[in-house]
Amino acid sequence: MKRSGVPVELIFVHGALVRDGEWWWRRAADLLRERTGIQSRALPLPSCGETAPEQVAGGLAADAAALRRELDDVESAIVVGHSYGGTVIAEAGRHPAVAHLLYVSSYLPEVGQTQAAIMSGEDDPVPIGDNGDGTLSVSGYDAASFGARFLQDAGDTTQRQGWERVTSQAAGAFMTPTSAAGWHGVDSTYIICGEDRSTSVELQRLHAGRATRSVELPTGHHPFISRPDLVVDRVQVLLQQVP
DSSP states (O other): OOTTTEEEEEEEEOTTTTTHEEEEHHHHHHHHHHOOOEEEOOOOOOOGTTTTTGGGGGGGHHHHHHHHHHHHTTTTTEEEETTTTTHHHHHOOOOEEEEEEEESSSSOOOOTOOOOOOOOOOOOOOOOOEOOEEEEOOSSSHHHHHHHHHOOOOOOOHHHHTTBOOEEETTTHSSOOOOOOOTTSSOEEEEEETTTTOHHHHHHHHHHHTSEEEEEEEESSOOOHHHHHHHHHHHHHTTTTTT
């Protein structure tokens, strides 16, 4: 697949309070490569401790800078933002390599919004605790309860593997107001996860209304794990719309 003769790649930006984006995206990446030949890469987030330790304190700004560097390395990209990943896309601003933005149970914040503010109106928010060292973590969960909320439509082994990848994250990822809205003026698709137990469908629909188009899938918070076929179907549709 090409954009005006240029090979298109896909960059996946994972959500908050987890690490190892490559694992979260792997099932969709393998199927996408099998069907289309498109290569995928998952962005390591500094705020989750996936790069140099000193970058953790950079929070949202460090994550956005990491995405911009990744985009500098490609000529054309579809960028997938999952959950918090959408806020990273916003802060990264407009980039000439971006061909399309795909949001999965995610956020399209306006300038000045913080991740914490976006989540503050939820009736059943995910409990997040302050670790006292400038980082935050999910609190009150174990492998079973985490799986039941975030991966209820995946198998027990996958739920356990997901739990093993839960991590702390810089508080600045949640408390830093966005200084850009990189989704403005860019063609975009939003996947609403209709059975999501983490982000409410109401909040998803609010942000989906800011995207160019949206589609609702009968999945939990991580459809690229539980139903990668449906996510790849959507990628294939949008590929026909990429100029």
